[in-house]
Amino acid sequence: MRSHREALWRHxxxxxxxxxxxxxxxxxxxxxxxxxxxxxTEVASGSPYIGMHELEAAARRLEGKDVSFICLDCMGCTAEMKRRVSETEGRPVILQWTLIARLAD
Incomplete structure (x- = not known):
């Protein structure tokens, strides 16, 4: 059986x-x-509760900034939103709630 950490990091x-x-x-x-x-940090705002277009616009505002990865710092963000932001920005993206789970493991 895999640990929670292995399950969260896979793929x-x-x-x-x-x-x-x-x-x-x-x-x-x-x-x-x-x-x-x-x-x-470089910070941009975009609410997942308004729509995906808000998160994609926030990701575009981070273009050209010297960041290695993006953290979606809202409990309302989903794995699908993470995937779309990563496609928009072309950088690794982590979700706040999975980061918390990883640190707690």
């Missing part, structure tokens, strides 16, 4: 979490909060 490119991250948050307020956090 995925594993980004080095020490690299520069691009973060997509659900709203402008979270974008501003992230900018004040002191953590070096």
């Amino acid at each position: 995925e490119e594993v980004p080095d979490l020490r690299d520069q991250a691009g973060v997509i948050v659900p709203g402008k307020a979270q974008e501003e909060q992230a900018a004040r956090s002191g953590v070096e």
Whole structure:
């Protein structure tokens, strides 16, 4: 039987979490909060609750930024949204909720 970690990582490119991250948050307020956090990231906002076009637009705003991977920082993001953002941006994408599960394992 595979561990949770093996199941979560299968078929995925594993980004080095020490690299520069691009973060997509659900709203402008979270974008501003992230900018004040002191953590070096590139942040864009796009809500999964409005539609996929919001996340794709946020991913396009990260184009040309020096980030190695993108984190979808919203519990409402799905594996399908992750796949679409990765196709739009061409970088590895991780979901917040799977990252939490991986760290907890």
